[in-house]
Amino acid sequence: MVYQREVVASLPAYVQGKSIPNAVKLSSNENPYPPLASVLETVREQAGSFNLYPDMSARDLVERIARHLDVRPEEVAVGAGSVEVAAQLIHACAGEGDEVMFAWRSFEAYPILVRVAGATPVPVPLTTDDRHDLDAMLAAITERTRLILVCTPNNPTGAVVTRDEMQSFLDRVPSDILVVIDEAYTHFDDDPDSASGLEFFRNYDNVAVLHTFSKAYGLAGLRVGYAVAHEEVAANLRRVAVPFGVSALAQTAAIASLDAEEELQDRIDLIREERSRVLAALREGGLEVFDSRGNFIWLRTGANTVAIDEALRERGIVARAFPGDGIRVTIGTPEMNDGFIAAILSAARLNEPSLIS
Known part of the structure; x- marks a missing residue:
């Protein structure tokens, strides 16, 4: 065998x-609604060229995201949906003998991605009101912890981590552990007290942020997401990424979506x-x-x-x-x-x- x-x-x-x-x-x-008309038209115009490979670096999309978020292109890494970028982060940070922590219940792909990378998943139970128990997560950190995933709003419970909670948490996480703030649902978050991943990315060297075009933008079938991470981390994400993972149509649709805010x-x-x-x-x-x-x-x-x-x-x-x-x-x-x-x-x-x- x-x-x-x-x-x-x-x-x-x-x-x-x-x-x-x-x-x-x-x-x-x-997203229950059909693609935005302007995005659909742009994709149609490009549909006749999918016999060609896409730009592997997704340069135009990366530069457009960087302008949109006021970060440098070197701090943006893309992938086939935020779940694929999460896999890049795990592969870049953790392997055999390492631990990756996340709340549970949270995004069900987390433990699968961690095990595929050869690392050990460390799920930490939610509080009684289905929120991240950040104190318990801090207590669960060991010398083997390499990465912590924080999903806010949390999938599937919908609860958020507040700005003050995140500040207190990051102040106590060792600086050599990467904290990934997964904001796949950030567009729907209207809580003024919610943590902003980009704000913490700008203030902490060990923070990365995950975003997706699958939810609010309605590009679930085209698969495109991205991480905002400090340059060294983002460069490693590109090294472990699947070549040509984001199709040309997905890149085109994502750029058009940012233009239709x-x-x-x-x-x-x-x-x-x-x-x-x-x-x-x-x-x-x-x-x-x-x-x-x-x-x-x-x-x-x-x-x-x-x-x-x-x-x-x-x-x-x-x-x-x-x-x-x-x-x-x-x-x-x-x-x-x-x-x-x-x-x-x-x-x-x-x-x-x-x-x-």
Whole structure:
């Protein structure tokens, strides 16, 4: 038999949000609206050239991101979505015998990426209100810790790390440990007290920031994300990146998206408004739910998760269930959200009052 790494066989498969014919799909945190017209037109104009390799350095995109964020191009590294850039960060910082820490539950790809790199994942449980327990994470640091991932707003719970919390945390993390602030959902975060990854990047040499074009920008199918990191770190990300990982169409669409920020903001505002409406409707229906700053909400369903998920599917709603913990529900269009509200309140009425707590 051909030799295979034992760890690979034991890896959990990353689970994509499911889609069921004729059901409302709220399982993947996708932008529910079609591509922006200006972005779509730009991509169409470039579609006839995908027989050619893209610019491997994504120079135009990197320079455009740098201008947009007021950083240097040397401090930007791109990849096929922020998850691929997260993998670059892990491969650049950690290997056999090293540890990578993250809150749990958080982005489910983290432990998979860490194990693929040969490092050891160190999940630290969230607080009772589903937030990062930064004190516990500090206590979990060892001489083997090489990288700490902080997802804010956190996927799937929607909770944020505040500016003061992040400041206190970074002041106590050893300076040789890279702290990666994963801000995949930052566009939807309207909490004025939230930490700004770029602010901390500018003030700490051991901070990197992850952003994506998959969520607010609606480029999930084209796969493009990036890290803002200090020059030495960013250079190493480029060294471990998959060559030609970001397609020419993705680069073109990302640049066009940055040029359409005003149009984009209208959609972000719509999703935020719908998020508030959905949360209010659930609370009025007697369900206890925490605030969320992502483009999704979190139902802490615990042992009832599978039953609730099945009840939603029976009513034509596909969400993202994490058995034993909870259910993440993407904010869709008003019509999609109305369907979800009706379905979850109906499911709750047919079950025990404590079905969602």
